[in-house]
Amino acid sequence: MIVTIDGVAASGKSSVSSGVARALGVPYVSSGLLYRAATLLAHEAGLAPHDPALLPHLEAQPLRFEPLAGGNRLWLGERELTADVQSAAVDAGVSAVAARPELRAWVDRRLRALTPPFVAEGRDMGTAVFPQAQAKFYLTASARVRAQRRAAERPEAVDEIEAALLRRDEHDRAQSVPAPEAHVIDTGPLTLQGVIDTILAALPQ
Template identity: 75%
Template sequence: MIVTIDGVAASGKSSVASGVARALGVPYVSSGLLYRAATLLGLEAGLSLDDAPALLALLEQHPPRLEARAAGNRVFLIGDLGQRDLTPDLHSSRVDAGVSAVAVLPEVRAWVNAQLRALPEPFVAEGRDMGTNVFPHADAKFYLTASPRVRAQRRAQERPEEVDAIEAALTERDRRDARQSAPAPDARVIDTGPLTLDGVIGAILSALPARTA
């Protein structure tokens, strides 16, 4: 059983996917963390974020490992000095600014998709093209959206940044991500703007096929 939850940036995908996964008693998978990990490692290595061969070589030489948990995903890097938890550094402003450039690279997308498809079912997968490209055979598909202003106000509660600046960044991110961030034809679109987190989770759970509920 696979449930996909796609949507635009800061639409609440991770929180919703975690809540749905906990209700179903299965892990959730945050695909975006792997793209963020690739971005972070590329930045730390001093690579150009549009240099696909170099980024792919880095990922294959030092592959970040996604640990899917219902309560929250972690990304680890195993190196000569032991295990490093990359998760705390994946939502920095510099990663925010670079992740779209990395996520459009076909070579990196293929690498991430291979990691995701190797995960054992069942799970709830969230991202931008989970229901369209990665798991088109998913049992149930959902797409979350909200206005840039609403998303900026939510994100401002998590970061010490001005709402207007966050809104401008999200609008630009939407433009860059448009090709990857589109709902599957058979996905149910949910506007999270007027809903609470529990309301969105409830809407998804009530719409699941009987065999996955």
Template identity: 35%
Template sequence: MNSTPEAQVVVAVDGTSGSGKSSTCRGVADRLGLRYLDTGAQFRAMTWWMLREGVDIHDADAVAAVAEKPTIVSGTDPLDPTIEVDGVDVATEIRTEAVTGSVSPVSTVPQVRARLLELQRRIIDGGGIVVEGRDIGSVVWPQAEVKLYLTADPAARALRRAAEEGGTDVAATERVLAERDRIDSGRATAPLTMADGAVHVDTTFHSLHEVIDQVVQLVERAAR
């Protein structure tokens, strides 16, 4: 059992796609013996379910009407984070192009955000967790002891995301990321924004190890 001063801390990490949030959060959680939650995977899981059920994702009313139906379970082991929908492991399925291209319209629906917000807060309660997303420090858990906002140069973000997804069209990836940021920053409910009190971390010219070190130091300082 983790009995260090960091054991009760909540680390809220927001930021743009491709800025290194997932790798950073998992690395920090592993280093400090904390749990890890990828809220983006929950939105992807909801989107995957909508697509499987044939819901018109561009019809906000249709999405809202069924947002309570799927059972979404997130594993919080930073070395092996899992995501299940109705008992089915969808870790691979939620990373397909179909889901990636559909998650923004689903995530803008207030009923979807409300449903997942409740789930996220239940998981975070008790602390000892690193949480990544786009509105963690501003909406989901504004009382977090450590709040970070990760960004990177658009070209660097596109290179990272294209490499993650096994693609080679970096320019197309950059356009997709820019459109995702535009939608998420402009949505009426819980827009992408840097939370009050958040530390801005630009990862463009830093290695993953360097970023993890920086965040670990911030967490250790906050816990003491």
């Protein structure tokens, strides 16, 4: 079985996906982490998203992606990138990387090579990458609520985070549309466990 959990930036997708995956005893897969890895590696190599050298550069890196139920981890050889890709600089650059069709195809190839069952989390998991998924969800919340949640994890002030989230929503709009059959959940009034329980209750038996 494949369950897809898509949604806007900082809507709680990773925590919710991890909780659902743990309840089901399957891994979860954070597609955003691969876009973040591409962005960090591009920055470190001094390559712009549209540089034709970027895709061959990414293909040549010893990048390893561990989609564990408790949390996804990224490695470049022996160096762990998991924390490095969760920075304001990567937040600011990732949409431009994600807008490149060849880089979306690079991420999608890695995702489609995984063996189900799993929970896949991102923007277009239920639409473009796993349209055959048995259950699809789409998480939303107001920009303020999302900024307040993210402020607990980042050094920047909540207003600055909210402005950056709204910019990223705008840039991500094209690839972040709910599948027509997705259950749309406003996570604003719910606790993390409340969102997880709502999803578990809606899964096909």
